[in-house]
Amino acid sequence: MGRIIGLKCVRCGKIYGTELGPKAFEGCPVCAQEGQPANLSTVYDYSGLNADDLVRAFSQRPRTMWRYIEMLPADNVDEVVSLHEGCTPLMRLHKLEEEYGIGRLYIKDESRNPTGSFKDRLASCAVTRGLKTGARVITVSSTGNHGSSTAAYATRADLDCIVFTMDSVPLMMKVLMQVYGGKLVACKNGPDRWKLMAWGVREKGWYPLGNYVNPPVGSNPYGVDGYKSMALEICEDLGWKVPDVVIQPTAYGDGLYGMWKGFAEMKQLGIIDSTPRMYAAEVFGPLCNALAKGGKLEPVAAGPSVAFSIASPFGTHQALRALVDSRGGAISVSDEEILAVQERLGKHGLYAEASSCASVAAAIRLAKKGVIGKSDTVVAVITATGQRDPWVTQSRLPAVPVVEPDPDHLSDVLKTTYGFVV
Ligand SMILES: [Zn+2]
Numbered sequence: 376m377g378r379i380i381g382l383k384c385v386r387c388g389k390i391y392g393t394e395l396g397p398k399a400f401e402g403c404p405v406c407a408q409e410g411q412p413a414n415l416s417t418v419y420d421y422s423g424l425n426a427d428d429l430v431r432a433f434s435q436r437p438r439t440m441w442r443y444i445e446m447l448p449a450d451n452v453d454e455v456v457s458l459h460e461g462c463t464p465l466m467r468l469h470k471l472e473e474e475y476g477i478g479r480l481y482i483k484d485e486s487r488n489p490t491g492s493f494k495d496r497l498a499s500c501a502v503t504r505g506l507k508t509g510a511r512v513i514t515v516s517s518t519g520n521h522g523s524s525t526a527a528y529a530t531r532a533d534l535d536c537i538v539f540t541m542d543s544v545p546l547m548m549k550v551l552m553q554v555y556g557g558k559l560v561a562c563k564n565g566p567d568r569w570k571l572m573a574w575g576v577r578e579k580g581w582y583p584l585g586n587y588v589n590p591p592v593g594s595n596p597y598g599v600d601g602y603k604s605m606a607l608e609i610c611e612d613l614g615w616k617v618p619d620v621v622i623q624p625t626a627y628g629d630g631l632y633g634m635w636k637g638f639a640e641m642k643q644l645g646i647i648d649s650t651p652r653m654y655a656a657e658v659f660g661p662l663c664n665a666l667a668k669g670g671k672l673e674p675v676a677a678g679p680s681v682a683f684s685i686a687s688p689f690g691t692h693q694a695l696r697a698l699v700d701s702r703g704g705a706i707s708v709s710d711e712e713i714l715a716v717q718e719r720l721g722k723h724g725l726y727a728e729a730s731s732c733a734s735v736a737a738a739i740r741l742a743k744k745g746v747i748g749k750s751d752t753v754v755a756v757i758t759a760t761g762q763r764d765p766w767v768t769q770s771r772l773p774a775v776p777v778v779e780p781d782p783d784h785l786s787d788v789l790k791t792t793y794g795f796v797v
Contacts, residue, residue: 378420379448382596385632386413386692397576400583402592406692411672413692414592416636417448417600426645430615433607438462440496440604446640447604448504448597456502456532458489461604465612465754468723471735475742479752481618482720482735483609485759486727490555492759493630494524496605501584501598502528510534510582514575516568517585518683519548520728520759521594525584526557537575539568544683545764586627590674593627593693602633603640609754610638610647618651619751620703620741622734624758625655625662626687628694634756635697651754652703656737658682660707661690662698670695681710681767684730684759704746706737714771717761726761726768734758 382391384403391399398404399415406413429445436442440461441452449455465481472480485493502525505513513529515521516539529536538557540549541564552559562568566589573588575581585594593599610617617638623631631653638650655662659677672695677688698704716732716739734755741747761768776788786797 379417380420381418382415383418384413385416385696386411390418391415397580400576400595401588407588411692412588412590412592414594414599414632415596416632416693417596419446419640421445421640421644424644429644430646433611440499440601440608443604443607446600446607446637448500448600449507454503454507455499456506456528457499458495458527458531460488460495460499462608463487465609466725468735470723471719471739475739476749477738477742477747477751477753478749480738481752481754482725483605483754483756484725485605485757486725486731486761490520490524490527490551491762492520492524492728493602493605493756494521494759495528496601497521497594497598497629497633498524498528498584498601500601501595502532502534504595504597505582505584506532506534508582512537512575512579512581514538514572514581514583515585516540516565516572516587517552518544519551519763520684521585522557522559523548523551523555526552526555530556537581539572541565541568545766547763547765551763590672591627591687591689591691593632593691594629599629599633599693600636602630603637605630605756606634606637606641610641613752615647616752617647617649618754620654620747620753621651622654622656622706622737622741622753622755624682624685624730624733624756625657625694625705626685627689627691628655628662628697630756630758631655632693632697635701639700650701653697653701654703654737654741655694655698655705656685656733657705657707658686658710658733659688660705661688662694662705663707665690665695666698666705670699681764682713682730682733684728685733686730706740708733708736708740712736712739714767717768718771720757725757727757728759728761728763729767731757731759731761
C-alpha cells in the first residue's frame with residue numbers, strides 16, 4: 376500500500392507532518408503570510424512498489440476508482456466509503472476530430488458517476504479519510520455538484536452534512552443537495568458561505584470537503600487525491616499510453632491538479648514514461664490572466680455565466696502548479712461557445728452540464744490555433760451531467776409543438792418545427 380507521510384505546499388514546497396491539525400485544510404501558513412494562500416497536497420511513500428506488479432493488480436480488481444488504492448488515501452478497501460464511483464468511459468468524438476483536424480479527441484464522461492459528477496471521486500476519498508480521523512459532521516460550500524456529492528457520501532457513512540450554497544443556484548441543484556441528506560442553507564454570496572463554514576470547522580470541529588478560505592486555495596487535499604484516479608483510468612483505457620493533452624473545466628483546480636498529480640506519480644512509479652500537457656478551460660480567465668502576468672494570481676472581473684460551476688473570479692496556486700509543471704495553459708471560453716458544444720454533444724448522445732462543455736470548447740479553440748493537430752491524442756473531461764440545469768439548454772431548443780391526431784397536421788408540424796419532410 377502507498378502510505379501518506381505528510382503534506383506538501385503546492386507553491387513553496389514546504390513539507391508538514393501532523394503539526395497543522397485541522398489548519399491543514401486552510402493551506403500553507405507560510406504562503407498565507409506572504410499573501411499567496413496555497414493548498415497543501417499529500418505526499419506518499421511509494422518505496423517498495425513495482426510498476427508491473429501494480430498494473431497487474433489494478434487490472435484484476437473491481438471496476439471502481441478504488442482499484443488504484445495504492446495511490447489513494449486509504450489503507451484497505453474495507454474502510455472505503457464508496458458508491459461505486461469511477462471507471463467512467465473514454466469515448467471518441469470522430470466527427471469533431473474530422474472537422475477540426477485533431478488526431479484523436481476523447482471525452483472522459485464523468486456524468487456516469489453515482490451522483491452525476493466527477494466530485495464523487497473527491498467525496499469518496501475525503502469522507503473515507505474524515506471517517507477514519509473521527510469526523511462526525513461533514514461540511515462543504517458548493518453551487519451544486521460538490522454539495523450533492525458530499526451529502527451523498529456523508530449520508531452513506533452515516534455522518535451529518537451541512538451544505539452551504541447560494542440562493543441563485545438552479546432548483547435542481549438545491550433538490551439534489553437536499554435529497555441526498557444534506558442540511559442545505561443558502562447565502563447571498565461566496566465569501567459569506569466560506570465565513571460560516573470556517574466557523575463550523577474552527578469552532579465546532581466539522582470536517583471540510585471544500586475550500587473555505589478567501590482567496591481560495593482549493594479543496595481537502597485527501598479529496599483532491601481522488602482525481603488522480605482519472606489520470607490512471609485514462610492511461611489504463613489507452614493501454615497504459617499517455618495522451619498528449621488533457622483539458623479540464625476549472626475553477627479552483629482540484630480536478631486539474633489532482634489529475635496532474637496522478638500522471639506525475641505514475642511517471643515516478645515507472646508506470647508511464649511521459650506526462651501530458653494540462654489545460655484549464657475557464658470562463659472569466661483568472662488562470663489565463665495569471666499565466667500572462669508571470670504567475671501572479673489576482674481576482675478577475677466576473678458576472679453571470681451559463682457555466683456557473685466554473686464561473687470563478689479566482690484561480691489557485693494548485694491549478695497554476697499543474698499548468699506550469701505540465702507545460703500546458705489556460706483557455707477562456709464564452710457562454711456562446713459552451714452552449715454550441717452542449718448542442719453538438721447532444722447529437723453524440725451525451726447531455727453534458729454547460730460547465731463541462733468548456734473542455735470541448737477549449738479543444739476546438741486549441742485546434743483552431745494550431746496548438747493541437749493531427750498527431751495529437753486529446754482528452755477533454757466532461758465533469759457532470761446536463762440534467763442539472765435543463766432551463767439553460769431549453770432556451771436554445773424549439774418549443775415542443777402540440778399536434779392533432781391527424782397525419783397531415785403531423786407532417787406540417789415536423790416540417791415547420793424541424794425541417795423534416797415526411
Ligand atoms: Zn507554502
